[in-house]
Amino acid sequence: MARKHALPAQSQPRSPAAAASPNEPPPRFFDERRRPDGGIRAAYRDFWKRIEEVPREQLLLKQAEADALFRRVGITFLVYGEGGSTERLIPFDIVPRILDASEWKVIEEGCIQRVKALNAFLHDIYHDQEILRAGVVPKEMVYRNPAYRPEMQGVDLARRVYSHVSGIDIVRIGPADFYVLEDNLRTPSGVSYVLENREVMMRLFPEAFARQRVAPVGNYPERLLHNLRAVSPGDVSEPTVVLLTPGRYNSAYFEHLFLAEQMGIELVEGRDLFVRDGRVWMRTTEGPVRVDVIYRRIDDDFMDPLAFRADSMLGVPGILSVVRAGRVTLANGFGAGVADDKAMYSFVPEIIRFYLGEKPVLNNVQTWRLGEPEARAYVLERLHELVVKEVHGSGGYGMLVGPAATKAEREAYRRRVLNDPGNFIAQPTLALSTCPTFSKAGIAPRHVDLRPYVLSGETTSVIPGGLTRVALREGSLVVNSSQGGGVKDTWVLER
């Protein structure tokens, strides 16, 4: 399938050897628990005092208990491999990542700002295109983008929202230095882990929750449903909302089930829906029932075999025409992907300034677009210290991690770049922060990233926390669950 549906969307493997700026000595990684002077940072103080007193055997028991809980509930993801797919548990780490209110404020403001700007951008792109006429974003970046949907030109969406659920991938390299790696505006996954991780942590460490105020995340499904209802077609008073899944063999199927259940809405597949008389209907035991809002976890390409990929068995034939007539709302909307690929990424700071007139709160990682000759020359000189990626790649496929690659690999990649430079971007390798993590050797620092989830509808908001992914192997910067990554609960302390 196309990109961005599996949970382990990528985070970049980066070498500890290479720093953000090549001329400085490699910095220490930012340790989220410990200050350079050895003291414990405020956010961790309470939890640390407690966990330090717990004998290792007891921690092992807690870890085993957590694993058993996940297995029993059946929270699995599918790993595709030879001979079909198998169900796996995603490794869960019992030490939470803890952010204090001031740290969270930066992330929250930054995410909201970004998603607001990107939704405004998408509306503009599919309407008057002021940003193109102003020359801030080059036209070809839009028109030659495979995620751009000319069919959506001039179509008015409810509340002008294109990305109702967004996942913003963030890494931290200093006390207040947060960098966005990627905006996921299509069908970002992983939020079920945020909710289940919290459930498990509240069972394992109830006293920690009793003593300090950890911002709750459990109302996410309620908020999501509220937002989805708020974007129903104008002529509907009691909207029927459904969640559309590719089916039980999708890697994120568990999450689809989980969210549908939590929201109390039907989990449907393409074959459960059909288009008739300009509306979308679902097949039920009582006959056809009209559907108004579809939270879909299927990529654009597969949504309508009449309009997009004709070989798709997952979608609903004719649904595009209903969307265009404004008689059903898709979340996320068709064509949102034009704003989240790796080339458009580099324009996001400009997009924020253009629509909101604000200074970006979160940093963008410096990005060289290799279609530009100067940037290309610069990057090709420094392949050994940079990360190079395909503009439309994901999941860590087809990328070059310079510091970790052999000379031959770099040469081969150089030829690929020269063959079609416009298809590549390069970024410096970043020094991901570390969090204390339970390992065989005891509790030790491991590298992490963060994906907060942003909801857009009546308003734009973020659930406090998000999915922290952790590279469980010592020294590793790869947080993908397919490559030894795990997840942690993320605590945001309320003041």
Added chain:
Amino acid sequence: MLSRTAQNLFWLSRYIERAENTARLLDVTYRMSLLPSAASQQDQQWGPLLAIGSAAAEFGARYGEAGGESVIEYMGFDPANPSSILACVAAARENARAERSAISTEMWEALNATHLELQSKKYRDFAKDGVRGFFDWVKERSHLFRGVTFGTMYRDDAFHFIRLGTFLERGDNTARILDIKYHQLLPQGYRNGEAVDYFQWGALLRSVSAFRAYRQAYRDTVDPQKIAELLILDADMPRSLLYCFEEVVNVLATLCGARPRECLRLAGETHASLKFGRIDRIVAGGLHDFLNGFLVRSNGLAVQIQRDFMMQLQFE
């Protein structure tokens, strides 16, 4: 509710019921094969079981002669046999996985645990512990699932479709067990009222948990015709055809609500023939033909249920 959900749940409970009844059938056959009167005729004991799924040819090609061990392997653990206990549990679990939002967490967990346990063991492990232990385990897991369903599930349409599948499948299975064993056990030239092999017929009753019920209902020695009456026409015997169809009619009436549909009429028709049937007439007309006719009507009903509630979704 979604037509697809209805279909998945309907089949989920059918698979579980089928797994349980397959265990019952294997169990009774195994018990009978241990009796001295059966020692010399293993083939006659085990062979007819394969007729159920019209599987005799496929079985023969892969296992050769039908004996206890090979039939138990085939019907218990063969993943390539879609009616094996292992395959039924896996299919039920797949359906449950697809409909986790429609069933309770406990139901999923019970079923998932059964599946995982079954996948983790090989036939030989079970055989080592004694196959009887395995049959009991399958029955227990089925009881557990049904109990959990009763104890935790919201009484919505999803619940009703699960009940529907359970009783339709159970009626079908009881008819098949009775058909096979009745004709196997009946002595040549048997005349009504003659004494029969207590142990063999007792085992048949036990296989459908009806031994005590028989004693209470008839206070008599085992008699083939009375056994048939108990398993076909007794309204209080929870595995009898009548009992199953009482449930089917009730569930369908609930599901149809104010809009009676063809499936309800079909179910009512069969129900009436059982409710007002007489065992002497049935036996005189040929029990085998009667049971066969029942199976045909039961299948027809399942097809009609599909038409009435599942909006032309294909069988998968």
